[in-house]
Amino acid sequence: MEQITVGLTGNPNCGKSCVFNSLTGAKQHVGNYPGVTVEKVEGWCEHKGFKIRIVDLPGTYSISAHSMDEKVARDFVLSEECDVIVNVIDSNNFERNLFLTTQLFELNKPLVAALNMYDVATKNGLEYDKEKIGTFLNGTAVSTVGNKGEGIKELLDAVVYEYNCQREFDNRINYGSDIEERLERLTCLISKEITGGDEKKARYHALQLLQMDCDINEFGKDAAEVAQEAISELNRMYGDNPHILMAEKRYGFISGLFEQTVRKTVEIRHDASDAIDKILLNRVLGLPIFFGMMYLVFKLTFWLGDPVMTVIEHGFDILKGFVLSSWPAGGEGPLQSLIVDGIIGGVGGVVVFLPNIIFLFLAIAVLEDSGYMARAAFLMDRIMKKIGLHGQSFIPMLIGFGCTVPAIMGTRILNERKSRLTTIMILPLISCGARLPIYALIIPAFFPKHLHGFMMWSMYVIGILIAIILAKVLRKTLFKGRNTVMLMELPPYRVPTLRSVFTHMWQKSWLYLKKAGTLILAISIILWAMTSYPKLPEEQTAGMEPKQAQAAELKHTAAGRIATTIEPATELMGFDYKIGTALIGAFAAKEVFVAQMGIVNSLGEAGAESKPLREKLKDQYTPLQGFCVMLFCLISTPCIATVAICRKETQSWAFAMGQFMGLTVLAFVITAAVYQIGMLLT
Amino acid sequence: MKLTEVPKGKFCKIKSISAQDRYLKRFAEMGLRTGACVKVLRFAPLGDPIEVKIGNAFLSIRCENAGRIEVDLADKSN
Numbered sequence: 001m002e003q004i005t006v007g008l009t010g011n012p013n014c015g016k017s018c019v020f021n022s023l024t025g026a027k028q029h030v031g032n033y034p035g036v037t038v039e040k041v042e043g044w045c046e047h048k049g050f051k052i053r054i055v056d057l058p059g060t061y062s063i064s065a066h067s068m069d070e071k072v073a074r075d076f077v078l079s080e081e082c083d084v085i086v087n088v089i090d091s092n093n094f095e096r097n098l099f100l101t102t103q104l105f106e107l108n109k110p111l112v113a114a115l116n117m118y119d120v121a122t123k124n125g126l127e128y129d130k131e132k133i134g135t136f137l138n139g140t141a142v143s144t145v146g147n148k149g150e151g152i153k154e155l156l157d158a159v160v161y162e163y164n165c166q167r168e169f170d171n172r173i174n175y176g177s178d179i180e181e182r183l184e185r186l187t188c189l190i191s192k193e194i195t196g197g198d199e200k201k202a203r204y205h206a207l208q209l210l211q212m213d214c215d216i217n218e219f220g221k222d223a224a225e226v227a228q229e230a231i232s233e234l235n236r237m238y239g240d241n242p243h244i245l246m247a248e249k250r251y252g253f254i255s256g257l258f259e260q261t262v263r264k265t266v267e268i269r270h271d272a273s274d275a276i277d278k279i280l281l282n283r284v285l286g287l288p289i290f291f292g293m294m295y296l297v298f299k300l301t302f303w304l305g306d307p308v309m310t311v312i313e314h315g316f317d318i319l320k321g322f323v324l325s326s327w328p329a330g331g332e333g334p335l336q337s338l339i340v341d342g343i344i345g346g347v348g349g350v351v352v353f354l355p356n357i358i359f360l361f362l363a364i365a366v367l368e369d370s371g372y373m374a375r376a377a378f379l380m381d382r383i384m385k386k387i388g389l390h391g392q393s394f395i396p397m398l399i400g401f402g403c404t405v406p407a408i409m410g411t412r413i414l415n416e417r418k419s420r421l422t423t424i425m426i427l428p429l430i431s432c433g434a435r436l437p438i439y440a441l442i443i444p445a446f447f448p449k450h451l452h453g454f455m456m457w458s459m460y461v462i463g464i465l466i467a468i469i470l471a472k473v474l475r476k477t478l479f480k481g482r483n484t485v486m487l488m489e490l491p492p493y494r495v496p497t498l499r500s501v502f503t504h505m506w507q508k509s510w511l512y513l514k515k516a517g518t519l520i521l522a523i524s525i526i527l528w529a530m531t532s533y534p535k536l537p538e539e540q541t542a543g544m545e546p547k548q549a550q551a552a553e554l555k556h557t558a559a560g561r562i563a564t565t566i567e568p569a570t571e572l573m574g575f576d577y578k579i580g581t582a583l584i585g586a587f588a589a590k591e592v593f594v595a596q597m598g599i600v601n602s603l604g605e606a607g608a609e610s611k612p613l614r615e616k617l618k619d620q621y622t623p624l625q626g627f628c629v630m631l632f633c634l635i636s637t638p639c640i641a642t643v644a645i646c647r648k649e650t651q652s653w654a655f656a657m658g659q660f661m662g663l664t665v666l667a668f669v670i671t672a673a674v675y676q677i678g679m680l681l682t
Numbered sequence: 683m684k685l686t687e688v689p690k691g692k693f694c695k696i697k698s699i700s701a702q703d704r705y706l707k708r709f710a711e712m713g714l715r716t717g718a719c720v721k722v723l724r725f726a727p728l729g730d731p732i733e734v735k736i737g738n739a740f741l742s743i744r745c746e747n748a749g750r751i752e753v754d755l756a757d758k759s760n
Binding site: 243 | 704706709730
């Protein structure tokens with residue numbers, strides 16, 4: 001079967017992901033703010049005897065390659081790999097979306113324009129002459145409604161048609177005689193020296209040079225000289241750089257296209273979003289609503305999650321009981337302890353928090369899909385500016401409440417490297433879902449019920465405050481530099497679709513479960529072994545109280561020895577060797593801390609009536625110690641995956657390890673200070 | 683007058699933009715260009731950035747950037 005590769009492009013918020021889902025049926029999150037599709041996502045479908053491979057490219061306003069997203073999109077549509085470009089256009093924002101379309105048009109490749117959200121445009125009184133648009137663009141234009149799957153068949157028909165029809169391409173926007181003359185000169189030169197006579201490719205490179213979309217020396221010294229001269233001449237003649245003059249001509253082309261192909265039957269009004277913004281972005285109410293909403297998210301996470309949590313806890317208890325009761329008599333030993341204490345105790349201790357995680361991700365998905373996330377960036381920009389960052393940096397930070405890994409990936413929307421690096425460095429301080437189990441274990445154990453929500457909220461706020469201070473320090477020292485322009489689109493409010501919210505929520509929760517089933521299972525087993533072996537000879541514990549004996553046994557094990565070695569340091573933070581051993585595991589993944597505390601506190605009592613872990617902690621530690629555990633876990637790096645993704649996104653082990661070590665030291669210093677001061681006060 | 687001086691809810695036409703090249707490019711891509719009609723919607727609660735409407739898109743732009751955009755008041759809606 002012959003294959004057609006399609007590059008799916010479009011502005012952020014044009015509904016591209018919906019079209020992608022309708023085309024491929026693939027499960028993929030449909031975001032509602034710039035930069036959600038940062039990965040190169042692919043899907044497949046079959047149509048008219050062709051296998052069609054669709055690559056969902058990042059949403060961009062242009063392919064000038066300012067940011068990583070734009071570069072990814074540009075490189076793909078330029079590559080030989082891409083047979084047909086499908087440009088998804090928001091029909092309600094036609095003129096602005098066409099800026100990218102004109103750039104794609106100039107690539108001289110088969111092009112299909114998908115006028116998306118067509119139902120809304122029709123409702124808004126817009127009528128499009130699709131045939132004429134196709135003629136203008138030397139391609140095909142179809143109308144689609146991505147979220148309802150309308151027009152998808154026509155879109156695929158168009159893809160196959162454009163692939164088969166072997167058009168002659170010589171797409172040009174006329175930039176006026178002065179620019180054209182210089183373009184021609186550059187094209188000739190590049191065609192001769194670089195593209196081996198390929199005039200169209202040469203013209204594209206000449207356009208890049210004049211528009212300063214690439215390094216001036218990219219196409220050789222001669223071309224650089226000619227381009228530089230042309231830029232200076234045009235600047236003298238018009239008082240503006242060529243890329244501004246060319247953008248104007250581009251808009252001229254767009255205006256012509258718009259005039260001839262679009263008919264407005266009524267005046268468009270987009271008042272719904274504006275009306276909502278009047279309240280949500282209000283000068284007085286805006287920030288209180290925002291903080292209230294954040295507080296509500298955390299409150300709901302507990303309020304909805306707790307009942308389900310009790311059910312899951314109970315389920316694991318039944319499972320433990322079942323394993324113990326069906327174990328052959330006399331066969332109790334290491335294997336039973338491994339299954340009951342290590343595996344069920346470890347994994348169960350983590351899975352139990354799944355409801356909290358699910359509700360947190362649900363809330364984040366609703367905020368994202370409704371369009372409120374971008375408003376959060378708008379509201380917070382002034383504060384972010386104070387620490388030398390963008391309001392846009394706030395978006396990855398918000399995602400960071402769910403998980404640090406996608407948050408670090410989300411920093412790709414920032415097109416200035418230093419802002420991006422600063423944001424990546426501080427993201428682990430935004431309390432992620434993996435810390436939630438720790439809070440959920442400790443807060444109810446040590447604090448009265450009416451303080452639960454507040455304690456939880458304060459953990460998040462402490463993280464944010466430290467992140468702010470750290471960002472400010474980094475922007476003043478390591479990542480000095482001026483801020484780039486802050487220009488961001490606020491997408492219209494949309495009612496999140498159930499499918500998209502649940503897909504998003506499920507994907508993230510599934511990742512958490514998978515981590516519980518793989519990484520955490522493995523760590524649980526290793527830690528169980530480390531906390532069980534080597535065994536202490538029985539004669540040494542003879543005559544001891546059971547509790548004393550248990551402590552002596554634990555101290556004798558591998559984990560106990562490590563924890564004892566580092567005890568002088570951990571003691572400063574108020575941690576005993578049990579918490580010390582659990583923290584060793586928590587370096588791999590924060591959730592492991594809970595699992596490990598479960599293992600350490602249930603050793604030697606398999607079969608006995610066991611108290612819930614919370615009760616046991618309450619008996620052993622003070623609220624101050626509980627708070628310090630939360631603080632240490634909040635400030636130190638969340639998991640190994642964070643270190644890995646930091647390395648991948650910064651392309652540097654130095655940054656990844658620097659972040660890991662720096663946060664660990666910071667966590668130690670702050671926690672030790674809090675504990676010591678706390679002890680003085682109590 | 684500067685874009686930041688336009689009263690809330692009023693329309694204006696962009697007369698000129700004085701900014702560094704790479705900013706100008708970004709502006710143009712987002713529809714902010716000479717001759718474009720802009721409606722000023724609101725300032726953020728902390729006074730910065732401002733939200734403007736251009737065509738059918740809502741944009742957020744910092745005052746330091748918006749202050750570089752010279753405009754004339756217009757009575758035409760977009």
